[in-house]
Amino acid sequence: MSLISAAVIGTGLATIGPIAPAGAAIPATIPLTFTNNSGRGEQIYIYNLGTQLSTGRQGWADANGTFHAWPGGANPPAPAPDAAITGPANGKSMTLQMPKFSGRVYFSYGQKLVFKLALGGLVQPAVQNPSDPNHNILFNWSEYTLNDSGLWINSTQVDMFSAPYAVGVKLPNGSTKSTGHLKPGGYNGFYSALRGQPGGWANLIQTRSDGTVLRALAPGHGIESGALPATVMNDYINRVWSKYASSTLTVTPFADQPNTKYFGKVSGNVMNFTNSSGAVVTTFQKPDADSIFGCYKLLDAPNDLVRGPISRTLCAAYNRSTLLVNANQPDTSSASFYQDAVTNHFARKIHAQMVDGKAYAFAFDDVGNHESLVNDSNPQQAYITLDPFN
Template sequence: MRKRLHLPAIVAALVTAAGLLTAGSSTPAAAVPATIPLKISNNSGRGDAVYIYNLGTNLATGQQGWADAAGTFHAWPAGGNPPTPAPDASIAGPGNGGSITIQMPKFSGRVYFSYGQKLVFKLTTGGLVQPAVQNPSDPNRNILFSWSEYTLNNDGLWINSTQVDMFSVPYAVGVQPVGGATKTTGHLKAGGYNNFFNALRGQPGGWANLIQTAPNGSVLRALAPLYGVETGALPANAMDDYVNRVWSKYSSQTLTVTPFSNEPNTKYFGRVSGNTMNFTNSAGQTVTSFQKPDSASIFGCFKLLDAPNDLVRGPISRTLCAGYNRSTLLTNPNQPDANDSGFYLDTVTNHYSRKIHAQMADGKAYGFAFDDVGAHEALVHDGNPQTAYLTLDPFN
């Protein structure tokens, strides 16, 4: 399963390079301890047992593995071909109405949580095999679960609520800085869980096919549209009409991309020629080019919209991806569009992301991989974290 790791691979690398982290890091590196507590509260209203997993990369050694409840790191053993069972890395989670506290080490990874059953993880010679529930034969297909992504390093903590791969379990994340107020994100509006699935069912064009149910008919999740396209649940041409209109518009007009909010004079200018959108810098030099993207490239922000961790193509691609998913490229030739009141208004858009944002209490979500363009993502950060929070919210 292709996993979109926003924090370590995208946010940290690009934002650091652009000089954007300094504003959020108010303390010296030495202020961040080796571990910080993560308080996990279960307000779900469900009686199922909960299982917690803290998996990722040890930032001190570069090894992949898991952390136990005390924050002690364990490297994965060698895998096999076919994949071999991974060690049981589960931590018993809190029952309904309860909470537990575990320790988070300096990691870049994920905190998984499942209801009712433990997740199945396996190891190949290349590392950990993570759940791929778009595959009907995946052993986790009928388990209710989700995850939060985080990075804890010498510059602080970044932790998010993500729906990039699927919308499943309602939850929120938070961080309390030393001597400061807790910052939280990810809570749904009242009724938001059911409202999202009802809205997706009512969206024409195959969007209801993204919903997966358990054998007993209960809702498990909605897959992100990339996996809908890849499995045939969503038409492969879902975004084609919008792309064609973008291509027509910028064959005779210029698309201006200003990818760094703190560098307003760094601009790139896009024009379409045939099947290619070429971008030039202020000196008129061509710096990168993009072929006409298909729906999978747009929903996944990859392939024809690949975004390497550099300072030119990656930032331009991130901006284009956001503009396509939010359908703002036709209404605003200056990107990114800062006004979210104009997002998702075209009939051809990422309706999955649109409906998720509509149900979020603060309007923020990770509805697609680069939803952080313009800071519309469900992410909290602090350079001097004291405690992190993960709250399992009610389904009703």
């Protein structure tokens, strides 16, 4: 089961972590140490926004971990209350209290972010929209869930690659687990590699008028904004479709259920999946690049036990371009990932620059456990560290 959904840009917040059992003894809040090692001089602003798990209400937490519910929204959207926490200067740390939320910790450089409230809830930054009020602000976010089962916190690039940071959790024995750190030179290395990738990939990079590099859009948002051709994956998709018209794709979606297998075969414009009894259990139309990069639309993954797990497996295999080299999926060995000339080069270049090789470069990057996420069932402390821009 995927621990993270695609990060939601618009209203609502992504959820990570399982549903908590009753009776567990995680405190109401845990400390979050926020460290600024960015090497930059701008003022940092921090926002802890999410859904209060005990009530289901959306709102924000202040530095003490106190929950504040959002007021009602409006049409057109009205400004949200100022939830900004003034962050630490370069080289400094501060400790906040993290409540039992499913939500995001945003951080911005030099300017406060603009949040508004629509009738349906919080409107979050939409970086793919050039008219979004946050478009020219340097910012990023982490996603987390803290509940009675523990803490799950990630470093995500599902929507964009931007200001570098890492996350961590302190275990009861005093040790820590962390993920999200770039290799030395990895920040500049990523952008240099993306600029050098032909086919429109360099157009994903967004720069402010003063020359500041703001972010690289994830390729799905690049297609949406016209920065990346919608046909960028067509050659690979066509080759996959041709291969499985005459051979069978075997999907074993659950590592702990090796006998649960589904068999895919292309017929016309659809790939039919059958179970071991030969019954058709789900059907996929020929996907397009946007469906692949977003793991949605023609590769929708409902939270069920058949189509969703098959779709997640297909999504990962398309993004990593492993379907032509391995007819048994998921392929969980990173040695075969991104080897085709047609692939998710955004994801490829992010993983190449990570110290531990792990990233959330697309929604189901957790297939095979290649995601940048740490968790613990008895967290003593959480960490977010802003890293240097080098």
